[in-house]
Amino acid sequence: xxxxxxxxxxxxxxxxxxxxxxxxxxxxxxxxxxxxxxxxxxxxxxxxxxxxxxxxxxxxxxxxxxxxxxxxxxxxxxxxxxxxxxxxxxxxxxxxxxxxxxxxxxxxxxxxxxxxxxxxxxxxxxxxxxxxxxxxxxxxxxxxxxxxxxxxxxxxxxxxxxxxxxxxxxxxxxxxxxxxxxxxxxxxxxxxxxxxxxxxxxxxxxxxxxxxxxxxxxxxxxxxxxxxxxxxxxxxxxxxxxxxxxxxxxxxxxxxxxxxxxxxxxxxxxxxxxxxxxxxxxxxxxxxxxxxxxxxxxxxxxxxxxxxxxxxxxxxxxxxxxxxxxxxxxxxxxxxxxxxxxxxxxxxxxxxxxxxxxxxxxxxxxxxxxxxxxxxxx
Numbered sequence: 317x318x319x320x321x322x323x324x325x326x327x328x329x330x331x332x333x334x335x336x337x338x339x340x341x342x343x344x345x346x347x348x349x350x351x352x353x354x355x356x357x358x359x360x361x362x363x364x365x366x367x368x369x370x371x372x373x374x375x376x377x378x379x380x381x382x383x384x385x386x387x388x389x390x391x392x393x394x395x396x397x398x399x400x401x402x403x404x405x406x407x408x409x410x411x412x413x414x415x416x417x418x419x420x421x422x423x424x425x426x427x428x429x430x431x432x433x434x435x436x437x438x439x440x441x442x443x444x445x446x447x448x449x450x451x452x453x454x455x456x457x458x459x460x461x462x463x464x465x466x467x468x469x470x471x472x473x474x475x476x477x478x479x480x481x482x483x484x485x486x487x488x489x490x491x492x493x494x495x496x497x498x499x500x501x502x503x504x505x506x507x508x509x510x511x512x513x514x515x516x517x518x519x520x521x522x523x524x525x526x527x528x529x530x531x532x533x534x535x536x537x538x539x540x541x542x543x544x545x546x547x548x549x550x551x552x553x554x555x556x557x558x559x560x561x562x563x564x565x566x567x568x569x570x571x572x573x574x575x576x577x578x579x580x581x582x583x584x585x586x587x588x589x590x591x592x593x594x595x596x597x598x599x600x601x602x603x604x605x606x607x608x609x610x611x612x613x614x615x616x617x618x619x620x621x622x623x624x625x626x627x628x629x630x631x632x633x634x635x636x637x638x639x640x641x642x643x644x645x646x647x648x649x650x651x652x653x654x655x656x657x658x659x660x661x662x663x664x665x666x667x668x669x670x671x672x673x674x675x676x677x678x679x680x681x682x683x684x685x686x687x688x689x690x691x692x693x694x
Contacts, residue, residue, distance in 0.1 A: 317369040317370075317629055318369070318441050318442055318443065318444075318560055318563065318564070319367035319368055319369045319441070319442045320367060320368060320369075320371075320374055320439060320440070320441055320442075320556050320557075320559075320560055321364070321365050321366060321367040321368070321374075321439070321440045321442075321537075322363075322364075322365045322374065322378060322437065322438070322439055322440075322552065322556060323362055323363065323364045323365075323437070323438040323440070324362065324363045324378070324382075324398060324435075324437050324438075324545055324552070325355060325360050325361070325362045325434075325435035325436055325437070325545050326360060326361050326362070326363070326385065326396035326397060326398055326435060326545065326672070327359060327360055327396065327397040327399065327401075327402040327405075327433075327435055328340050328343060328359050328360065328361060328389065328394055328395075328396060329394065329395045329396070329397060329402060329404075329665060329669070330393070330394060330395075331390075331393050331394060331395050331669075332393065333404075334403075334404050334661075334662045334665040334666070335402075335404045335405060335406070335409070336359045336402045336404070336405040336406075336409070336410065336433070337359060337394070337409065338357075338358035338359050338409065338410055338411040339358070339359070339392065339394055340354060340355065340357075340358045340359060340360060340361045341354070341358055341413075342392060343361055343385075343388060343389055343392060343394060344361060346388040346391065346392070347361075347384070347385065347388055348384075350364075351363055351364055351365065351366075351381050352364075352381075352385065354413055355413065356412060356413055356418045356421065356422075356429070356432060357410055357411070357412060357413065357432065357433050358410070358411040358412070358413055359402075359405070359409075359410045359411075359433060360433070360435055361385070361396070363378070363381045363382065363385060365377045365378055365381065367440070367442055370630075371553050371556070371557055371631060371634060374553060374556065375549060375550075375553050378549055378552065378553075379549055382398075382549070382672070382673075386672070386673045395665075395669045395672075395673075396669075396672055396673075397435075397545075397547075397665065397668045397669060397672055398435070398437075398469075398545040398546055398547040398668070398671070398672040399435065399469045399470060399544070399545055399547060399648070399652075399668045399672075400434055400435060400436070400467075400468070400469045400470025400482055400483065400484030400485075400544030400545055401433070401434055401435075401470035401471075401472055401473055401483055401484055402433070402472075402665070403472040403475065403652070403656070403661040403662075403664040403665050403668075404475055404661045404662065404665055405433060405474055405475075406474065407433065407474065410433055412429075417520055417521060417523075417524070420520055421520050421524055424517065424520065425491070428490055428491060432487065434470065434483075434484035434487050434488070434544075435484070435544070435545035436484065436488075436541060436543060436544060436545055437467060437543040437544065437545045437546050437552055437555075438539055438540060438541050438543070439539070439540040439543070439555065439556045439559045440532060440537040440538065440539045440540075441537060441538050441540075441559060441560050441563050442535075442536065442537050443536050443537060443538055443563070443567075444536070445536075446503035446506075446531060446536055447502045447503045447504075448567050448570050448571070449503070449531060449536070449537075449538045449563075449567075450500045450501070450502055450503045450505065450506045450531060451499075451500070451501060451502070451570045451576075452538065452563060452566035452567050452569075452570055453497065453499070453500060453506075453529050453538070453566075454498070454499035454500075454576035454577070454578070455562075455565065455566035455569050455570070455576050455577070456529060456562050456563065456566050457496045457498075457528070457529065457579075457584065458577055458579055458584070458587075458602070458603050458604045459562055459618060460496065460528050460529065460540075460542050460587075460588065461542075461587040461588050461590065461591040461600060461601065461603070462591070462600060462614055462615060462618050463540065463542055463543060463555060463558065463559065464482060464485055464542040464543060464544075464588060464591040464592065465481070465482075465591040465594075465595045465596050465600055465611055465615070465647075466543075466551070466555055466596060466615065466639070466642065466647075467482070467542075467543035467544045467545075467546050467551070467555060467648075468481035468482040468485075468544055468591070468592070468595030468596070468647045468648065468649045469482070469484075469544040469545065469546055469547070469647070469648035469649055469652070470482050470483045470484040470485075470544050470649065471483065471649040471652055471653055472652065472656070472661065472664065475661050477653065477656065479593075480592050480593050480649075481591075481592065481593065481594055481595030481596075481597065481647055481649035481650070482544050482591070482592040482595060482649065483592070484544050485542065485544070485588065485591070485592035486589075486592050488526070488542075489585070489588060489589070489592075491526060492518050492519075493513055493518050493519050493525055493526070493527060494526055494527060494528070495527060495528055495584075495585055495588060496527065496528050496529070496581070496584050496585070496588075497509070497527045497528070497529070497530075498581065499576060499578065503531060506531055507531075510522055510525050513525060526541060527541065528540075528541055528542045528588070529541065529542075538563060540559045542588070543555060544648070546648060547648060547668050547671035547672045547674075548648070548671060549674075550638050550641075551638060551642055551648075553634070553638070554634065554635045554638035554639055554642075557626065557629065557631040557634065557635050558618070558619070558622060558626070558635060558639075560625075560629060560631075561622040561625035561626045561629065561631065561635075562622060562625075564625040564628065564629075565621075565622060565625050577604045579603035579604050579606075580603070580606075583601070583603040583606060584603045586601060586603070587600070587601040587602070587603040590608075594611070595611070595647040595649050595650070596611040596612065596615060596642070596643060596646070596647050597611065597646060597647060597649075597650050598610075598611060599611060600614040600615075602614065612643050615639060615643060616639075616643075619635060619636060619639055651667070652664045652667065652668070655667045
């Protein structure tokens with residue numbers, strides 16, 4: 317069975333003010349190297365899991381790492397938010413990490429990078445053949461908007477409601493080499509595309525080539541990069557399982573030498589915009605059929621279409637249950653908006669803090685400060 321890994325990014329916030337702070341370096345000093353890594357902005361930190369074939373093992377590792385992160389942050393009177401954007405922040409307070417490549421990235425992209433204070437959840441599926449994975453991209457691309465909508469958790473930007481379910485995705489799409497990359501016929505063709513973009517300065521290096529789907533810069537893996545960071549671990553695992561099923565579906569189509577769908581590039585981008593705008597609370601666009609349908613209809617159709625591949629991995633019951641619960645209660649973005657209407661942005665931070673730390677009971681067992689426990693209970 318193909319193994320899955322996850323990279324999650326988190327906003328670092330001051331527990332007293334509820335605002336983002338550039339304290340990730342101090343937090344990383346208290347964390348073991350390897351699964352905990354820095355990000356381009358010093359107000360964010362990331363977890364990188366090992367790969368696992370079974371969702372239960374991936375869930376256990378993810379919650380273990382989250383628990384460690386929450387505990388070590390609390391020791392500095394900090395909290396971490398698994399959310400696409402942080403509800404309370406000031407761009408002026410956020411520092412860029414000192415690595416030379418990040419400084420060059422900020423210099424080249426100017427305001428686009430200076431406002432890059434978002435957090436995503438990225439899934440990687442280990443593949444046996446990079447050529448198959450490269451050709452599979454075209455088969456998976458029409459479903460990216462649906463996966464993005466399922467994760468939408470970033471309605472707020474600098475204390476304001478943007479009107480979008482995923483403002484993070486809007487920020488991502490502004491980059492010159494973001495979004496769907498279009499069909500590629502082989503891993504060599506993909507590598508030549510990336511090398512060409514680096515050569516002409518569109519992207520600084522392979523690591524900072526951030527399309528919606530990409531071959532991993534290291535190793536043999538296909539990476540999904542359209543999702544907001546998600547506080548609910550169960551939704552995270554369900555999306556990861558759906559992505560693996562999509563890859564199995566796509567690789568079977570490649571093995572059969574079928575011709576992939578070729579939606580209009582403008583319609584594909586429009587589908588991503590629609591998902592960012594309304595998440596699962598509105599309509600989604602099928603870029604192949606060129607139709608707009610209620611999001612719940614599109615999501616259920618995706619799960620049904622992927623059912624044989626989910627069943628092959630033993631994931632069908634879990635995905636059906638978690639996606640069903642998500643559709644019933646609404647997106648993380650909708651939940652944040654409900655909280656904001658009742659208590660304002662600070663209440664939203666408390667909500668996401670509590671959801672993010674829901675796994676700490678199975679972490680390293682050290683006691684949490686009373687301030688953080690009070691936050692979770694509020």
